Amino acid sequence: MSCKAQNTTNETKLKRDDLKKSKLAVDTVAESEKKSAYDFAYQTFMNCDTYEFPKLTSENATERLVKLWKTEKPKVVETCDNYNSTYGKLTKLNLSEILSDKTGYKYFRYKATFSETENIAEIRVYTNSDNKFDGIIIKPKWNNEYSEWNEKTKSE
Numbered sequence: 001m002s003c004k005a006q007n008t009t010n011e012t013k014l015k016r017d018d019l020k021k022s023k024l025a026v027d028t029v030a031e032s033e034k035k036s037a038y039d040f041a042y043q044t045f046m047n048c049d050t051y052e053f054p055k056l057t058s059e060n061a062t063e064r065l066v067k068l069w070k071t072e073k074p075k076v077v078e079t080c081d082n083y084n085s086t087y088g089k090l091t092k093l094n095l096s097e098i099l100s101d102k103t104g105y106k107y108f109r110y111k112a113t114f115s116e117t118e119n120i121a122e123i124r125v126y127t128n129s130d131n132k133f134d135g136i137i138i139k140p141k142w143n144n145e146y147s148e149w150n151e152k153t154k155s156e
Contacts, residue, residue, distance in 0.1 A: 021099040021107060021146060029098050029106070036060075037108040037125040038095065040133055045090040045112070045123065048080030061133040079138070087140075088116030093123065099146060104129025111142055124149070 026034070043054045053076060056069045069076075092113035099107040108125040120142040126135035137149050 019101050019103070021101055024098045024100050024106075026095065026098055033106070033127070033131055034095065034098075034108070036131070037106075037127060037133075038093065038110070041108070041110055041112075041123045041125050041136060042090070042093050044076075044136060045080070045083070045093075045138070048084050049089070051077055051080065056133065062128055065132075065134050083114065083138070086116070087114035087119075087121070089114065091115050096142075097146075105134070106131075107146070109146065112138070 040054055047053060053069070053073075056066045058066060061069070090112060092111075094111045095108065096111045097109045099109070106127045108127070110123045110125075112121040112123045114121065119140065122139040122142045124135075124137045124139070125133065128134045139149070
């Protein structure tokens with residue numbers, strides 16, 4: 001599943017160095033930011049069976065994601081159905097690392113365990129410099145190395 005848009009015009013114009021990710025010490029990120037990102041990921045995947053997804057507004061998410069969350073809801077539901085039938089219910093979600101770039105974006109990476117598989121998946125939450133959600137993705141297999149998400153890597 002992906003609710004993460006392709007690069008915006010502003011991102012395209014940024015220097016590659018500005019988008020380079022660096023790992024943050026987890027204890028240097030505000031507890032409220034970590035809790036917010038965790039709750040967003042947890043509620044999204046724990047509520048897959050009821051389709052009661054977190055409410056996104058301009059207060060907690062970028063306008064682009066708010067719009068995408070509404071228009072792509074069938075895709076979110078389809079992803080939930082696929083994960084529920086293939087991997088089972090989310091049983092565990094652990095923050096593994098937080099990355100940041102020079103634009104202020106944060107990338108919260110979670111190791112996710114599901115009831116019907118021993119594989120560890122990755123759930124990733126993106127926030128912008130205003131700490132608003134800007135995306136959420138799931139990758140079926142955890143990789144210790146961060147890799148950019150795109151349509152080609154969604155099944156890795």
